[in-house]
Amino acid sequence: MAKLMPRRDVVIVGFGWTGAILAQELTEAGLDVLAIERGPWRDTATDFNIGYMPDELRYAIRRELFLQPSQEAITMRNDLTQTALPMRDYGSFLPGAGVGGAGVHWNGFSWRYLASDFILKTHLTQKYGAKKFDGLTIQDWGVTWDEIEHCFDKFEYVAGVSGKAGVIKGVVQPGGNPFEGSRSREYPNPPLKMPYSSSLFTKAATEYGLHPFPSPSANISRPYVNSLGVAMGECTYCGYCERFGCANYSKAAPQTTILPVLMKKDNFELRTESEVLTVNLHPDGKTAKSVTYVDTSGNEYEQPADLVIMAGYGLMNVRMMLLSRIGKPYDPNTNEGVVGRNYCYQTGGGGASMIFDDKRFNPFMGAGALSSSAHDFNSDMDHSKLDFVGGCSIGSGESNGRPIQGRPTPPGTPRWGSKWKDATAKTYGHVMSIGGSGSSYAQRGNYLDLDPTYTDNFGRPLLRITFDFPDNDIRMQNWVGEQCVKIAKTLNPKILTSGKARKGWNSVPYQTTHNTGGAIMGADPKTSAVNRYLQNWDVSNVFVMGACAFPQNSAMNPTGTVAALAYWAAEAITTRYIKNPGPLVQA
Amino acid sequence: MLDNRPLKMCRRRFLASVAALPALTGGAFAHTMPHSLPWSPFAGDPPKPINPLGWYFLTPSEVITVEAIVDRLIPADHLSPGGKDAGCAVFIDRQLAGSFGKSSHLYNKGPFLPGLPTQGYQGELTPSGRYRIGLKALEDHVRAANAGKSFAELTGEQQDAILSGLEEGKITLKLAPGFSTRQFFELLLQNTMEGFFADPLYGGNKDMASWKMIGFPGARYDYRDYVEKYNQPYPHGPVSIMSGAPGWNVKG
Numbered sequence: 001m002a003k004l005m006p007r008r009d010v011v012i013v014g015f016g017w018t019g020a021i022l023a024q025e026l027t028e029a030g031l032d033v034l035a036i037e038r039g040p041w042r043d044t045a046t047d048f049n050i051g052y053m054p055d056e057l058r059y060a061i062r063r064e065l066f067l068q069p070s071q072e073a074i075t076m077r078n079d080l081t082q083t084a085l086p087m088r089d090y091g092s093f094l095p096g097a098g099v100g101g102a103g104v105h106w107n108g109f110s111w112r113y114l115a116s117d118f119i120l121k122t123h124l125t126q127k128y129g130a131k132k133f134d135g136l137t138i139q140d141w142g143v144t145w146d147e148i149e150h151c152f153d154k155f156e157y158v159a160g161v162s163g164k165a166g167v168i169k170g171v172v173q174p175g176g177n178p179f180e181g182s183r184s185r186e187y188p189n190p191p192l193k194m195p196y197s198s199s200l201f202t203k204a205a206t207e208y209g210l211h212p213f214p215s216p217s218a219n220i221s222r223p224y225v226n227s228l229g230v231a232m233g234e235c236t237y238c239g240y241c242e243r244f245g246c247a248n249y250s251k252a253a254p255q256t257t258i259l260p261v262l263m264k265k266d267n268f269e270l271r272t273e274s275e276v277l278t279v280n281l282h283p284d285g286k287t288a289k290s291v292t293y294v295d296t297s298g299n300e301y302e303q304p305a306d307l308v309i310m311a312g313y314g315l316m317n318v319r320m321m322l323l324s325r326i327g328k329p330y331d332p333n334t335n336e337g338v339v340g341r342n343y344c345y346q347t348g349g350g351g352a353s354m355i356f357d358d359k360r361f362n363p364f365m366g367a368g369a370l371s372s373s374a375h376d377f378n379s380d381m382d383h384s385k386l387d388f389v390g391g392c393s394i395g396s397g398e399s400n401g402r403p404i405q406g407r408p409t410p411p412g413t414p415r416w417g418s419k420w421k422d423a424t425a426k427t428y429g430h431v432m433s434i435g436g437s438g439s440s441y442a443q444r445g446n447y448l449d450l451d452p453t454y455t456d457n458f459g460r461p462l463l464r465i466t467f468d469f470p471d472n473d474i475r476m477q478n479w480v481g482e483q484c485v486k487i488a489k490t491l492n493p494k495i496l497t498s499g500k501a502r503k504g505w506n507s508v509p510y511q512t513t514h515n516t517g518g519a520i521m522g523a524d525p526k527t528s529a530v531n532r533y534l535q536n537w538d539v540s541n542v543f544v545m546g547a548c549a550f551p552q553n554s555a556m557n558p559t560g561t562v563a564a565l566a567y568w569a570a571e572a573i574t575t576r577y578i579k580n581p582g583p584l585v586q587a
Numbered sequence: 588m589l590d591n592r593p594l595k596m597c598r599r600r601f602l603a604s605v606a607a608l609p610a611l612t613g614g615a616f617a618h619t620m621p622h623s624l625p626w627s628p629f630a631g632d633p634p635k636p637i638n639p640l641g642w643y644f645l646t647p648s649e650v651i652t653v654e655a656i657v658d659r660l661i662p663a664d665h666l667s668p669g670g671k672d673a674g675c676a677v678f679i680d681r682q683l684a685g686s687f688g689k690s691s692h693l694y695n696k697g698p699f700l701p702g703l704p705t706q707g708y709q710g711e712l713t714p715s716g717r718y719r720i721g722l723k724a725l726e727d728h729v730r731a732a733n734a735g736k737s738f739a740e741l742t743g744e745q746q747d748a749i750l751s752g753l754e755e756g757k758i759t760l761k762l763a764p765g766f767s768t769r770q771f772f773e774l775l776l777q778n779t780m781e782g783f784f785a786d787p788l789y790g791g792n793k794d795m796a797s798w799k800m801i802g803f804p805g806a807r808y809d810y811r812d813y814v815e816k817y818n819q820p821y822p823h824g825p826v827s828i829m830s831g832a833p834g835w836n837v838k839g
Contacts, residue, residue, distance in 0.1 A: 040618075041618060041620065041625055043624075043625065043626070046626075046627070046630045046631050047631070047632070049631045049633070050808060051631075051633065051828070052631075052633045052634055052828050054786075054805070054806035054807075054808060054828065055634060055785075055786055055806075055828060056784070056785060056786070057781060057785035057786065057789055058634060061781060061785075062686075062687065062692075068692035068693070069692065069693050069694035070691065070692050070693060070694060070695070073694035076705070076706060077703075077706070078703070078705055082703065083700065085700060085702045085703075085706045085709055086694045086696075087694070087706070087707060088690075088693050088694045088695070088707060088708060088709065089692075089693050089694075089707065089708070091707060193811070193814040193815050194814075194815065195814055195815075196817040196818060199817065234811070236808055236809040236810065236811055237809075237810040237811060237814050238807070238808035238809065238810070239810075240808070247808070248808070259624065260624055263620065263622075263623060263624045263625070264622060264623060264624060265622065266622055268622075269619060269620065269622075270619070270620045271618065271619050271620070272618045272620065273618055359818055360818050360819060360820050362810070362813065362814075362820070362821050364803055364804055364807075364810070364821075365810035365813055365814050365821070401803055402803075403784040403797065403798070403801060403803050404780065404781055404784045404785060407784070407801065415754070415776065416659075416660040416661070416750070416776060416779075417659065417660070417662060417747065418662050418664055421661065421662070421664065421666050421667065421800070422666065424800075424801060425666050425800050425801055428801035428802060428803070429801070429802055429820070453698065454694075454696065455696070504705055505705060506704070506705040507705055507706060507707055508704075508705070508707045
């Protein structure tokens with residue numbers, strides 16, 4: 001039934017950041033690459049047009065550039081005893097869709113995870129003993145900081161990341177993050193301009209004894225020609241960043257960094273509006289032979305390829321593995337199997353919100369990653385006197401002042417009527433907050449599998465998330481929240497509020513699109529779905545990209561590390577795999 | 588700024604009609620893009636400003652109720668016009684008549700089972716269906732409790748008491764499985780605020796009233812000269828997508 005297409009060297013499923021990175025690297029190595037993307041083509045001038053991009057309702061509320069649940073939904077429950085139901089609308093997290101994927105509408109925080117994060121189990125065991133994290137299924141990544149540092153560097157020079165190095169070749173740099181792993185060189189661009197809130201945070205945090213620094217941003221601070229020769233523009237702080245495509249060529253996305261070079265290559269082809277349904281294996285189950293996809297008219301195609309790169313959003317990669325029977329599904333009852341294992345999220349913590357009478361902020365002058373951060377409470381702080389592991393990066397800045405979503409009022413204010421109006425008008429522009437991005441550690445019972453009831457438009461089972469925050473992570477967030485409140489008090493706000501982290505992950509309010517795990521990397525095929533090069537242990541010509549490879553999540557936004565892992569995998573493919581196809585690590 | 592508006596709108600409508608052409612031929616099949624950076628002139632998808640005349644979803648009696656509700660949620664005072672004059676009812680009507688009202692982007696397959704609060708709305712009704720049932724149930728409740736008077740015929744204080752009752756769960760309307768009275772109130776509040784604070788091209792926020800009220804400059808896009816001017820208000824008023832480029836050029 002399916003139309004058989006001519007064989008390609010490589011087929012890439014999904015065309016966001018990791019798809020674009022792999023396509024660029026593999027075509028450079030001379031391979032013939034086809035990328036298949038279920039969403040539409042998107043381009044800065046046409047689809048992120050400055051004439052109509054600053055439209056909060058269309059892009060931030062109705063979320064026009066995102067994956068819609070009508071195309072692919074996910075079911076959720078908080079624990080094994082509950083019945084999962086579909087998230088009929090996405091809320092807690094918002095997967096991307098179309099060319100560029102979530103790389104189009106991310107905020108642009110471009111972190112490197114800490115050196116200790118990659119060897120977390122070993123590190124914590126040496127520091128505190130394994131009892132310290134009893135009940136958490138923390139693992140090492142199978143790759144070390146020193147091995148992957150050049151991959152972070154490569155991404156930063158493609159994306160034009162703007163920031164201040166903290167440690168270069170082992171030497172601490174003034175003004176940077178002293179807790180970061182040693183890097184080979186400075187960021188390609190200097191930090192963005194500093195808004196008022198970040199300057200107040202920097203002062204308060206310094207006086208408190210912390211080490212604040214400008215957050216590394218892929219909203220770039222000056223005109224830049226990247227390492228591929230693609231020109232980017234200077235960020236104008238328009239405040240339409242996350243949930244929007246950048247109209248100004250100022251936010252690193254596949255469109256602004258890689259596609260202008262990649263799309264012109266003779267050995268690359270992109271097929272859009274084509275949804276891959278399954279990866280087909282050879283009868284022995286040890287290699288993939290093709291993928292099956294459908295176009296929007298329902299015509300079905302079989303696309304043979306020697307190498308299959310799964311480059312969808314992490315959650316969708318896990319579902320594709322389960323649907324294609326690649327790797328043994330994880331069973332929380334026996335704690336055996338690997339696909340779906342160690343699903344984690346990201347924690348936020350209470351943070352501190354301040355209202356001032358005497359300070360005027362302009363929140364609409366923002367950029368996605370415009371902030372100052374401090375990593376004194378990040379996952380490698382001293383936990384010896386604390387009842388948790390992990391931590392938060394904390395910071396303050398201005399991402400946007402869009403009023404449908406953001407119109408703070410003092411606690412106790414009605415939500416409508418004259419008093420609400422009065423409070424809204426008085427408070428807007430007088431608020432600053434200190435917020436955190438926290439680690440999320442794995443525990444048995446938090447996992448991904450296929451839903452037994454709900455299906456998509458093709459009759460395939462939806463992915464099911466079973467998740468709640470471990471007690472460790474709740475304790476961690478609340479402790480960091482208390483530190484944020486102490487710092488906030490030194491700024492003497494008129495009103496200071498803070499929230500408490502609670503159990504019961506809620507799929508409705510937006511939290512973060514930093515879902516990790518489910519196809520984790522590691523050194524042991526019994527506890528990881530892919531090896532240290534993101535190659536599936538069982539099906540050796542399938543490589544799986546994305547944050548699904550993270551054994552647990554660290555206290556920072558994941559994109560920088562997702563991109564670094566993509567370069568790391570691409571390097572293994574081009575330097576080793578294509579010379580001698582087969583497992584790169586013996587199981 | 589206002590003088591330019593008719594011209595601007597004509598241009599946008601022209602672009603919209605041009606943009607519709609490739610959409611008729613595209614989209615039905617997979618697009619293969621070999622060896623070039625795809626580019627089609629005038630292929631953008633600008634928004635279409637709503638037609639301000641008439642009602643597309645709400646019935647005449649529903650219009651009266653919704654206008655009364657939005658005028659209590661956002662009352663007219665020295666800060667801004669009320670919800671009705673700001674266009675919130677028009678906004679809600681157009682949203683309900685479009686893809687939002689039809690849930691066309693959502694996951695609408697059954698079974699529809701009662702869910703936990705962490706699982707979100709699990710009812711079968713679309714937003715437009717929820718308005719239709721909710722507004723009728725509200726009127727039935729009001730008339731039964733107020734000697735046949737409709738919501739719009741009550742005093743402002745009485746209307747506020749009813750809205751508070753819906754919000755706080757003190758009033759329970761006869762709705763549908765998976766659709767609670769509080770959820771109806773939250774939908775009303777959400778859509779009213781969307782209309783009040785969205786770009787005026789969707790029918791609400793007339794004359795950018797809400798943006799003027801809070802000091803949000805709207806669709807401006809270049810603040811490089813102002814980011815580091817600490818503790819100072821931004822000196823320029825708002826611009827909308829429809830007022831567009833002329834507003835960006837304002838200096839001083």
